[in-house]
Each structure stands twice: as structure tokens, then as C-alpha cells.
Amino acid sequence: LPLANCRACGCSGWIGVYSAKDKKLLSALDEIYRHFFTKGSEAIRFVVPLSAGETPRHPHGEIARLCSACRSLAAEGDAACPACGSQALLRVVVQRPKMETHTRQDGQPYTVGRLVCPTCGADDGGIMLLGMRTATLCSHLIATLNGSVFNRDKKIIAFSDNVQDASHRASYFGGRTWSSTFRAQLSHTIHENALPDMPLPDFLTFLLDDLRRRHADPAARLATFIPQDCKWWHDWHELEEHNTPPSPRALNRLDLRLRWETCMEFGFKSNIGRTLEKTGVAAAYVRLPAVTESCWGTVLEKVRNQVEGLRALTLPDLRACAADLSDLMLRRGAVLDAEVVPAILRTADLGVVRWQPPLKFTLQGMSRGGIHPVFPGKTIGGGTARLALALTPGGELNAVFKWHTGCDDPAALEIFLNALSDAGILTKVVSGPQAKAAMAYWLLPPDRVMISSSLETLRCPVCGRQRHAPRALLDAGAGRVPCRGPGCPGVPVPATVAAHHYRQQYIDGNVFRLVAAEHTGLLKRDERADIEKRFKSETPAPWYPNLLSATPTLEMGIDIGGLSTVLLCSVPPTQSSYVQRIGRSGRRTGSAVNVTVANARPHDLYFFLAPEEMMAGGVRAPGVYLDAVSVLRRQYLGFALGEWIAQDQAAAFPRDIRAMLKALDNQEPVFPNTFLDWYAARRAALA
Structure with a gap:
């Protein structure tokens, strides 16, 4: 069965398709992928192993026993598999999808299924299959090659076997490698300027000023940092086709997008992918305001008087609880951005963010089931809010609150959040009239969020999970909450680990933007010739293509100039094709990097196990019949x-x-x- 994990907490398990007739999980990968990506299937299951006596906090299914021999599901009390008699049974929780019915714009209903994490309760598209497709794997490889200071000739040809793949990968490579370029720039800004801990608004201002200083040419700045989903802008087309400098409006839009990307990088996306926090480059933390002792005393008095179970709460525990709750809110994106957050709250009840102009022309959409910020919230009227981090027993907020206070009552947590809001530590916002359900949200003021490059590694002594936390957060007595691992009782402690590979690449590598273009028979002759000319240019502009996603027609007969890297997105059909493709590189310097990616098909897997047959195999002379x-x-x-x-x-x-x-x-x-x-x-x- 394919492996899957929760992006929010790291809970891992298997994905399968349940057959009600056979009472077992089907293992056909095509069926599993079809049901998983359809998002409307009731047969898909997320199976998570449980230890003896462990009870999931957010079950949306049943606890059963999975037969490791035939994948049948037995009752929890069974000692042997009822289908095959095997006693190799594994105690699991079988999560069913949470089915929801929505209405399209034409009035037609449709059903969406959302898998729920049994550990943290995340149901916003966080259950992901583990693995990489060819395009994703190649994107990481390209980002590493272009970020290397030793690669001085950053031009690549990526060969695909058909026009459809070549066209798709040209766009995909450009979009997937953008985050590496932007993270490298963030790292350079922080470390080359030796920035101290800085409030988020001040850091955003400094970042944009630093970009203008490093990339004084507006055209180069736009070409380097424009996201792939913004290349429909008129200014980009004018720059790409006619070398026309961008307008001030386009640069202002770019600044807004980079500000929001930075907020996401240090907020609700800080734990997804090769982020600055996970690689140990920099992280964000919440600095509680320097309020007086009497102010903290007022908060403590309110909590003690209104909650019977918190009469014994001490002032140090109160501060530590406030710090860790604020840190969790930061990780979930609950920061009150003056431009973006009001637009999110207007559609928070829908579970999908619909931007309005001018944000509509700049920010990337957030669809239902995607990754988006969630805010601590409570329903005031009827209905529910999909983007609310609910105050429920066993939830993320309540788990942190219980760790410090011993109380798991949502009403007590609400009183605590209101007291922090009254003291000016948090900001309470009521959703607008467009929402179907009136909601009260608690958010962090942006000047409370600090960006720091002084990090310490914490590792759980029980399960080994590790994370990077700012030293200032640890010095304040916070940041050492229970391990976030599924069912793990450990508490992370400081540890010494080797520097992350991507940390060195971000800090010491180049800030280089990949500009990909397809080179296929779908293009007109003049357009294809212009792409070749720009690719071969000895003095290329930042918006000239530096990667050609090509079909086998580029194997021979076309001069594409100097080239140091060839990427084969699949194993060529014959040795002659392999020689022709890799022979495109290294013609001037004599050295080159040639990478071949083996796909999950028999032909590729055969040569993956016996690569010498492809690299050193004989090249057959083509058959020629002169009397044809x-x-x-x-x-x-x-x-x-x-x-x-x-x-x-x-x-x-x-x-x-x-x-x-x-x-x-x-x-x-x-x-x-x-x-x-x-x-x-x-x-x-x-x-």
C-alpha cells in the first residue's frame, strides 16, 4: 500500500481502497490513485497503526486489525484473520473520508471527500501521498544545479519522449523552482546583512529595500522574482517579447506578492517542504509585549475568577501558556495582516478564499482542500467556518492549553484568549456580514512576530522528531511543549545535529531564476527560432530562457550553443538516442553533467539495474534500403x-x-x- 502522511503533524500511515464485498483493502495502485485524487470517493481509506491501548484523538472511522498477509480488516478483538487465518494482525485506525456536499455556480450539487488525520484532526488537504513523480524530482535536481556556485554555465536541456510531457514540464519546472530562488534571496538578506531579531513588518520593509538594492534594474527584479502564476501579466509579456521595462503598477504588485509569500514562509507553510525553518536558516517566533506585571496580574485574576479549574495557575505558567499558544497560532497563519486577512475572513465560512481586486490579480488562490491559514475561532451564530481552528477538546489549541494548565475545557480556553485580547496581547476580530456564520477570531498583531536567524535544534528523545526553534523563544521559557509526533509522550530537548544541506545551498548558493521554454513541434518556426536565439545568447537577459524542455527532435541537427547539463526525463528507447541526447552537452568545455531519470516502467527499470548496457551498449547502424x-x-x-x-x-x-x-x-x-x-x-x- 502507498505510504501517506499528514503535513500538519507528521502522522504516517497507508492509503488503500476498501472493498465492502471482500472486507479488505485493495492494493492496485491505479485504483488507489484514481480514488485518492478524485476527492469524491467514499472507498478511500487512511490507515494509521496504533500501539496497544492507544486511542486516536480524532477518529473518523473505526479501530480494527489489519492482516499483513492479505490486507483484510478484522474486528479489534479478533486474534486471527477471518479470511486467511494469519495471526500477523496490526492494530490500526481506519479513517473514512468526511463527505461534504457543495453546490456549483450552475446550481448542480457535487460531493467532496476529505480524509481526516486521526492525530491532529487536520482535514484541509493535509493527507499527502509520499513519493515523487518525474517532474517533481527533476525540479529539485534543477534547483540544486542552478543554486550551485560551481555551475557557471546555467543552461539545461530536458528531454521528454512526447510533446505533451515537454510542454507540461516547461511550465512545471519554472513554477516548482521559484520557491528555491525566493528562499535563497531571503537567506542572503538575513545572513549577509547579519540581521538581528526583527519584527515582521520591519523585516518586510528591509527585504523589499534589499531587493531594490541588489536588483536595481526593475526588469531584472521582475524577471527574477515573478511567480509562475503571475506570468499572465501584460508587463511580463511586454518584457519577454519586446524588452519593455515593467510599469510601477507591476512592481507594486510584485512587492505585495513577495510580502505575502514571506508571511507564508514564516507562518502556516513553515513546516512544508524545504523551508527556512526546517533547514535551520531562520524562523519566526512571537514576542509577547512588554506589559507590566499588573497587566499580567489582571489576566491571571480574570482567569482564576472565571474558571474553577485554574485557581492554582501561577504567573510563570500563564506566561509560558500564552507564549506557546501564540507560537501555535503563528504556525497556523493566525497573523493579522492588514491587507490579506480581511479578504480571507470574508469567505472563511466557505473553506475557499476568493480574492477581490486588487489582490485577485496578485495573490495565488486558495482552493478548498488546499493549504491555507486557519485562525482560532468560535461560532457566534449558526453554521460553521472551515478556516477556523476550533476550540474543541483534543484539538491543537486545547492540547497546548492542557499541557500548561491541566484543563481541557474549551470554555476555559475561550476565557483565556479573551483575557489575552483584553490585555492587548492578541486581537479579537468578528467576521464580516458576508460570512454565513458570524465568527469571532483571535489573531496575532504582526508587530509581535519576530524573524530570527539564531536557532536551536530540538529533538524528541522518544521518537527522534526534531525541529528548529528560535533561542529567544526558548530563553523566555516557552517552545518546549510536548512532541508533535503522533501519540508521542516525549518532550523535545536541545540537540546537536549536522547542518542541513539546503541551509548551505540557501545561504552560500546563487540566487538564480529558472526561465523554462518548450521546444516542440507545436511552436511556429519563427517562435522556435527566437527561443533558440535567446537560449544561445552569450549575454542573456534575466528573462531569456535558460532551460529548454524538448522532444527527441532536438537530438541532432540544431545548433543550441554551449551547454553544460542535459537532463533525460526518461530512459531513451535505444542506445543511439541516448548518445545523441547526452552528446548535446560539453562540446565547448569537454565536461558536462548528464542525468537520466528512470520512471516506474519496465524499460526504464531494466536499464536502471543495468545502466552500462545503455551507456556503453553498441549503437546499431540505421537500416537504409537504397532502392526504396x-x-x-x-x-x-x-x-x-x-x-x-x-x-x-x-x-x-x-x-x-x-x-x-x-x-x-x-x-x-x-x-x-x-x-x-x-x-x-x-x-x-x-x-
């Missing part, structure tokens, strides 16, 4: 047709075969009769 008259006839006919079309302005083809056959029978003056008459008059000249 029929081949010559086809070539001659094609040449004659080309000459006829080029010389005769009135040359035209009928719209369908029926009209052509009718004209041929009736000797009408249309094709093919017009072509045959033209050929008869010029037969000697053509020969």
Missing part, C-alpha cells in the same frame, strides 16, 4: 506540393475529403486537379 522507390516518391510528392503552395497564391485545399473526391470525379478546377495541372506544366523543371 516508394520512399522517394513520397519525398518527391511532398517537395512538389511545397513548391506549388509557395508559388501559386491561389493554391487551396478543400475543407473535407468528400469535396476533393467529388471534384476529382467531375474534373472540377479545384484540388487535386489544380495541383496536377500545375505539376504537368512544370514537370521538367521539378525533376
Whole structure:
């Protein structure tokens, strides 16, 4: 069964399709992938192993026993598999999808299924399959090659076997590598300027000023940092086609997008992918305001007087609880951005963010089931809010609150959040009238969020999970809450680990933007020639293509200049094709990097296990039949047709075969009769 994990907490398990008839999980990968990505299947299951006596906090299914021999599901009390008799049973929780019915714009209903994490309760698209497709793996490889300071000739040709893959990968490579470019720039800004801990608004201002200083040319700045989903901008097309400098409006839009990308990098996306926090470059933390002791005393008094179970709460525990709750809110994106958050709250009840102008033209959409911020919230009226981090027993907020106070009552947590809001530590916001359910949210003021490059590694002594936390957060007595691992009782402690590979790449590597272009037969001749010219340029502009996603037609016969890297997105069909493709690189310097990616198909896997047969195998001479008259006839006919079309302005083809056959029978003056008459008059000249 394919492995899967929760992006929010790291809970891992398997994905399978449940057969009600056989009472087992099907293992056919095609069926599993079809049901998983359909998002509307009730048969998909997320199976998570449980230890003896462990109870999931957010079950949306049943606890059962999974037979490791035949994948049948047995009752929890069974000692042997009822299907095959095997006693190799594994205690698991079988999570069913949470089915929801929505209405399209045309009024038609549709159903969406959302898998729920049994550990943290995340149901916002956080359950992901583990693995990489060819395009994703190649994107990481390209980002590493372009970020290396040792690669001085950053030009790549990526070969695909068909036009569809080549066209898709040209766009995918450009979009997937953008985050590496931006993270490298963030790292350079922080470390080269030796920035101290800085409030988020001040850091955003410093970042944009630093970008203007490093990339003084507005065109180069736009070409380097424009996201892939913004390349529909008119200014980008003018720059790409006519070298026209961008307008101030486009640069302002770019600044807004980079501000929001930075907030996401240090907020609700800080734990997804090769982020600055996970690689140990920099992280964000919440600095509680320097309020007076009397202010903290007022908060403590309110909590003690209103909650019986918190009468014994001490002031140090109160501060530590406030710090860790604020840190969790930061990780979930609950920061009150003046421009973006109000737009999110307007549609928070829908579970999908619909931007309005001008944000609509700049920010990336957040669809239902995608990654988006969630805010601590409580329903005031009827209905529910999908983007609310609910105050429920066993939830993330309540788990942190219980760790410090021993109380798991949501009402007590609400009183605590209101007290922090009254003291000015948090900001309470009520959703607008457009929401179906009136909601109260608690958010962090942006000036409370600090960006720090002084990090310490924490590792759980029980399960080994590790994370990077700012030292200032640890010095304040916070940041050492229970391990976030599924069911792990450990508490992370400081540890010494080796520096992350991507940390060195971000800090010491180059800030280089990949500009990919397809080179296929779908392009017009002039467009393809222009791409080749720009790719071969000895003094390329930042918006010139530096990666060609090509089909086998580029194996030979086309001069593409100097090249240091060739990427084969699949194993070529023959040794001759392999030699032709990798022979495109290293013609000037004599050295090159050639990478071949083996896909999950028999041909590729065979040569993955025996690569020497492809690299050193014999190249067969092509078969040539010199007396192939029929081949010559086809070539001659094609040449004659080309000459006829080029010389005769009135040359035209009928719209369908029926009209052509009718004209041929009736000797009408249309094709093919017009072509045959033209050929008869010029037969000697053509020969």
C-alpha cells in the first residue's frame, strides 16, 4: 500500500481502497490513485497503526486489525484473520473520508471527500501521498544545479519522449523552482546583512529595500522574482517579447506578492517542504509585549475568577501558556495582516478564499482542500467556518492549553484568549456580514512576530522528531511543549545535529531564476527560432530562457550553443538516442553533467539495474534500403506540393475529403486537379 502522511503533524500511515464485498483493502495502485485524487470517493481509506491501548484523538472511522498477509480488516478483538487465518494482525485506525456536499455556480450539487488525520484532526488537504513523480524530482535536481556556485554555465536541456510531457514540464519546472530562488534571496538578506531579531513588518520593509538594492534594474527584479502564476501579466509579456521595462503598477504588485509569500514562509507553510525553518536558516517566533506585571496580574485574576479549574495557575505558567499558544497560532497563519486577512475572513465560512481586486490579480488562490491559514475561532451564530481552528477538546489549541494548565475545557480556553485580547496581547476580530456564520477570531498583531536567524535544534528523545526553534523563544521559557509526533509522550530537548544541506545551498548558493521554454513541434518556426536565439545568447537577459524542455527532435541537427547539463526525463528507447541526447552537452568545455531519470516502467527499470548496457551498449547502424522507390516518391510528392503552395497564391485545399473526391470525379478546377495541372506544366523543371 502507498505510504501517506499528514503535513500538519507528521502522522504516517497507508492509503488503500476498501472493498465492502471482500472486507479488505485493495492494493492496485491505479485504483488507489484514481480514488485518492478524485476527492469524491467514499472507498478511500487512511490507515494509521496504533500501539496497544492507544486511542486516536480524532477518529473518523473505526479501530480494527489489519492482516499483513492479505490486507483484510478484522474486528479489534479478533486474534486471527477471518479470511486467511494469519495471526500477523496490526492494530490500526481506519479513517473514512468526511463527505461534504457543495453546490456549483450552475446550481448542480457535487460531493467532496476529505480524509481526516486521526492525530491532529487536520482535514484541509493535509493527507499527502509520499513519493515523487518525474517532474517533481527533476525540479529539485534543477534547483540544486542552478543554486550551485560551481555551475557557471546555467543552461539545461530536458528531454521528454512526447510533446505533451515537454510542454507540461516547461511550465512545471519554472513554477516548482521559484520557491528555491525566493528562499535563497531571503537567506542572503538575513545572513549577509547579519540581521538581528526583527519584527515582521520591519523585516518586510528591509527585504523589499534589499531587493531594490541588489536588483536595481526593475526588469531584472521582475524577471527574477515573478511567480509562475503571475506570468499572465501584460508587463511580463511586454518584457519577454519586446524588452519593455515593467510599469510601477507591476512592481507594486510584485512587492505585495513577495510580502505575502514571506508571511507564508514564516507562518502556516513553515513546516512544508524545504523551508527556512526546517533547514535551520531562520524562523519566526512571537514576542509577547512588554506589559507590566499588573497587566499580567489582571489576566491571571480574570482567569482564576472565571474558571474553577485554574485557581492554582501561577504567573510563570500563564506566561509560558500564552507564549506557546501564540507560537501555535503563528504556525497556523493566525497573523493579522492588514491587507490579506480581511479578504480571507470574508469567505472563511466557505473553506475557499476568493480574492477581490486588487489582490485577485496578485495573490495565488486558495482552493478548498488546499493549504491555507486557519485562525482560532468560535461560532457566534449558526453554521460553521472551515478556516477556523476550533476550540474543541483534543484539538491543537486545547492540547497546548492542557499541557500548561491541566484543563481541557474549551470554555476555559475561550476565557483565556479573551483575557489575552483584553490585555492587548492578541486581537479579537468578528467576521464580516458576508460570512454565513458570524465568527469571532483571535489573531496575532504582526508587530509581535519576530524573524530570527539564531536557532536551536530540538529533538524528541522518544521518537527522534526534531525541529528548529528560535533561542529567544526558548530563553523566555516557552517552545518546549510536548512532541508533535503522533501519540508521542516525549518532550523535545536541545540537540546537536549536522547542518542541513539546503541551509548551505540557501545561504552560500546563487540566487538564480529558472526561465523554462518548450521546444516542440507545436511552436511556429519563427517562435522556435527566437527561443533558440535567446537560449544561445552569450549575454542573456534575466528573462531569456535558460532551460529548454524538448522532444527527441532536438537530438541532432540544431545548433543550441554551449551547454553544460542535459537532463533525460526518461530512459531513451535505444542506445543511439541516448548518445545523441547526452552528446548535446560539453562540446565547448569537454565536461558536462548528464542525468537520466528512470520512471516506474519496465524499460526504464531494466536499464536502471543495468545502466552500462545503455551507456556503453553498441549503437546499431540505421537500416537504409537504397532502392526504396516508394520512399522517394513520397519525398518527391511532398517537395512538389511545397513548391506549388509557395508559388501559386491561389493554391487551396478543400475543407473535407468528400469535396476533393467529388471534384476529382467531375474534373472540377479545384484540388487535386489544380495541383496536377500545375505539376504537368512544370514537370521538367521539378525533376
